Amino acid sequence: EIPIYNQDMESDFPAAVTRFKEAIEAADAVLFVTPEYNRGIPGVLKNAIDWGSRPPGKNSWGRKPAAIAGTSPGHVGTAAAQAQLRDVLTMLNMRLTGQPEAYIVATPQLFNEDGSIADDSTRSFLKRFLTGFNDWIESSR
Numbered sequence: 001e002i003p004i005y006n007q008d009m010e011s012d013f014p015a016a017v018t019r020f021k022e023a024i025e026a027a028d029a030v031l032f033v034t035p036e037y038n039r040g041i042p043g044v045l046k047n048a049i050d051w052g053s054r055p056p057g058k059n060s061w062g063r064k065p066a067a068i069a070g071t072s073p074g075h076v077g078t079a080a081a082q083a084q085l086r087d088v089l090t091m092l093n094m095r096l097t098g099q100p101e102a103y104i105v106a107t108p109q110l111f112n113e114d115g116s117i118a119d120d121s122t123r124s125f126l127k128r129f130l131t132g133f134n135d136w137i138e139s140s141r
Contacts, residue, residue: 005050017051021060024052029065029137030094036072036081046088053092062093065140067133069102071110077103097136102129 001016003009013021024030034041052060068085070078082103089096102125104110110119117123 002048002051005047005054007054010055020048021052021058024060024064027064029067029133029140030061031133032066032068032085032089034068034070034078034081034085036070036074036078039080039084041081041085041088045085049088049092059092061089064094065097065137066094067097067102067129067136069104069129071104071106073106075105077105079103095136095140097133100125100129100132102126 001014002020003014003016009017032045034045049061066089068082068089070082072078072081082101086096104122110117110122112118117126
């Protein structure tokens with residue numbers, strides 16, 4: 001529902017953008033999970049981030065605890081996309097956790113047919129990642 005960002009629309013925000021910004025502001029923290037396309041984040045994610053930061057002085061992302069994770073079939077997981085996303089979120093004054101990092105290489109054996117994680121070591125790693133993120137949220141209060 002969120003349209004392509006257009007500064008001319010800032011004087012009369014679309015209702016979907018207003019709802020999106022309100023959801024960000026109500027959240028205790030934000031977990032960004034991204035694929036990687038051409039060594040970057042998807043355009044739709046960047047578009048949502050841009051809307052959430054607008055208009056100037058009304059950045060809904062500011063000071064929110066955040067973490068980044070991602071999965072890709074490539075051997076570097078989503079390292080390049082996460083680095084790009086980290087640059088953007090740092091500029092928006094989000095409180096990003098530094099560790100642990102979650103670069104998941106997607107393989108056919110990684111997921112069950114229902115989309116759940118089939119690999120025990122990946123499931124265990126993700127539990128540690130989420131526990132660390134929860135600790136980060138709590139320490140940011």
